[in-house]
Amino acid sequence: MDAVPGYPQVQAALWIGGKSLPAADGFCLDVADPSTGQAFVQIAAGGVDEAIAAVDAAEAAAPGWVAASPRDRAEVLRRAFELMTAEAERLADVIVMESGKSLADARGEVAYAAEFFRWFAEEAVRIDGQLSVAPSGRHRILTLQQPVGISLLVTPWNFPAAMGARKIAPALAAGCTTVVKPASETPLTMLVLADILERAGAPAGVVNVVPARSSSAVVSAMLADRRVRKLSFTGSTGVGTHLLAEASGRVLNCSMELGGNAPFVVFPSADVNDAVAGAMHAKMRNGGASCIAANRFLVHEGIAEEFARCLAAAMARLRLGPGWDPASDVGPLVSRGEREHVAGLVEAALDDGARARTGGAAPDRPGWYYAPTVLDRVHPDAAILSQEIFGPVAPIVTFATAEEALLLANNTDSGLAAYVYSGDLAEALRTAEALEVGMVGINRGLISEPAAPFGGVKVSGLGREGGHAGVLEFCETKYVAVDW
Numbered sequence: 001m002d003a004v005p006g007y008p009q010v011q012a013a014l015w016i017g018g019k020s021l022p023a024a025d026g027f028c029l030d031v032a033d034p035s036t037g038q039a040f041v042q043i044a045a046g047g048v049d050e051a052i053a054a055v056d057a058a059e060a061a062a063p064g065w066v067a068a069s070p071r072d073r074a075e076v077l078r079r080a081f082e083l084m085t086a087e088a089e090r091l092a093d094v095i096v097m098e099s100g101k102s103l104a105d106a107r108g109e110v111a112y113a114a115e116f117f118r119w120f121a122e123e124a125v126r127i128d129g130q131l132s133v134a135p136s137g138r139h140r141i142l143t144l145q146q147p148v149g150i151s152l153l154v155t156p157w158n159f160p161a162a163m164g165a166r167k168i169a170p171a172l173a174a175g176c177t178t179v180v181k182p183a184s185e186t187p188l189t190m191l192v193l194a195d196i197l198e199r200a201g202a203p204a205g206v207v208n209v210v211p212a213r214s215s216s217a218v219v220s221a222m223l224a225d226r227r228v229r230k231l232s233f234t235g236s237t238g239v240g241t242h243l244l245a246e247a248s249g250r251v252l253n254c255s256m257e258l259g260g261n262a263p264f265v266v267f268p269s270a271d272v273n274d275a276v277a278g279a280m281h282a283k284m285r286n287g288g289a290s291c292i293a294a295n296r297f298l299v300h301e302g303i304a305e306e307f308a309r310c311l312a313a314a315m316a317r318l319r320l321g322p323g324w325d326p327a328s329d330v331g332p333l334v335s336r337g338e339r340e341h342v343a344g345l346v347e348a349a350l351d352d353g354a355r356a357r358t359g360g361a362a363p364d365r366p367g368w369y370y371a372p373t374v375l376d377r378v379h380p381d382a383a384i385l386s387q388e389i390f391g392p393v394a395p396i397v398t399f400a401t402a403e404e405a406l407l408l409a410n411n412t413d414s415g416l417a418a419y420v421y422s423g424d425l426a427e428a429l430r431t432a433e434a435l436e437v438g439m440v441g442i443n444r445g446l447i448s449e450p451a452a453p454f455g456g457v458k459v460s461g462l463g464r465e466g467g468h469a470g471v472l473e474f475c476e477t478k479y480v481a482v483d484w
């Protein structure tokens with residue numbers, strides 16, 4: 001890759017078997033800066049041959065990595081945490097330049113991503129089995145947790161470091177070797193992570209990275225390879241369901257972290273200022289491009305006007321600008337397509353009678369920006385409430401009773417996260433129990449936490465990442481009947 005003034009230097013090649021490889025015959029991928037809309041670098045991309053070479057490398061590395069002691073594996077992960085922390089600014093700069101997010105969001109992402117290495121370094125030495133006496137008393141039941149095997153990790157663009165770390169760290173802790181297929185919009189961050197892991201001591205072939213121009217060809221080739229035993233995917237529900245169907249042919253072990261449509265419920269007993277502060281976190285982390293972003297604000301009719309006014313004022317104060325500028329609170333969306341998606345949802349809602357309390361349009365400037373927007377009077381059937389917005393737009397719907405709030409909240413096929421603001425803990429806990437989601441924030445707009453199990457129900461996914469559950473996703477349980 002040629003150096004581009006203003007951009008940090010990144011090794012932009014395939015990473016297979018501990019080596020940087022150039023692209024085969026013209027297989028290149030343009031990476032664009034969302035703040036200008038212009039490509040700034042071309043990197044090597046892999047095709048089917050490179051995907052299979054990466055599986056070869058993962059296969060070659062597997063016996064050594066399985067045999068490494070849990071402590072040795074933990075030490076690699078711990079060093080990765082330390083290197084990432086020491087090099088946080090460089091990594092944040094790379095995240096900003098390819099994803100567009102603000103520097104503050106990128107720094108937050110690096111810290112969050114690094115914590116997965118620390119957490120799973122601690123988990124690597126705590127993968128235990130069980131011994132019990134069979135009910136008949138005639139034998140013993142011994143269970144072991146063993147690594148599932150070569151794992152294909154497919155990651156999205158919205159958290160290019162954290163979504164990779166959330167998979168690589170537990171896979172390595174469990175003793176699996178991996179091939180990572182990063183999002184085509186944001187491959188550079190994963191190449192930096194691979195470099196960090198190599199310096200942390202991960203042996204060649206334990207982590208391989210194959211950016212691709214044709215994701216479907218590369219991923220399909222690996223899903224069809226009988227040596228691959230695991231798919232861990234984070235991305236949209238549409239692509240995820242397609243890959244689940246593909247993986248079913250070989251009965252692959254799958255963990256799927258898919259799209260969300262989080263409700264943010266504000267009961268009349270809530271402190272409105274707290275609820276607005278929480279809403280700003282739940283909505284605006286990563287400029288709204290988060291799977292757990294609050295997508296539907298369900299606010300009691302008695303406080304809806306005050307909530308809308310305060311939220312609109314807070315959103316209007318945000319400064320839109322290129323992510324690299326520390327003065328920017330919100331960067332651009334990742335691509336023209338994402339901006340068109342957001343703009344289309346807002347226009348349809350406005351046509352349907354919604355009112356823009358702030359924002360409501362894309363500013364007239366280069367890059368894929370969209371103004372932070374608050375909509376109220378949104379019709380309960382509006383499309384903006386049934387799809388992931390994935391941008392800085394907060395639609396508000398009112399409710400009259402707790403039962404109505406719950407019906408509205410659960411009226412979606414998605415079930416990733418939800419938020420509840422209430423001054424009545426019993427009401428909040430009752431609601432948390434009844435919400436059809438995998439995660440709930442009560443009086444809290446930030447719920448991502450490496451030590452907690454992250455994941456969804458319904459079409460939002462299968463399995464959990466983070467916590468102790470995260471490492472078990474990369475293990476298979478073996479039962480041994482013993483008589484002594």
Ligand code: NAD
Pocket residue numbers: 154155156157158159163181182183184215216217219220234235236237239240242243256257258259260290291292388416455456460461
């Ligand atoms: P995406 O589904 O378009 O892409 C995800 C990954 O799959 C990328 O690496 C992409 O290159 C690859 N891909 C795309 N089409 C493919 C195909 N046909 N075959 C094989 N691979 C393919 O998602 P995205 O736009 O990168 O990310 C945004 C989505 O990810 C949102 O829906 C968001 O909610 C979801 N997400 C979920 C979580 C979670 O933990 N549940 C976290 C972050 C993002």
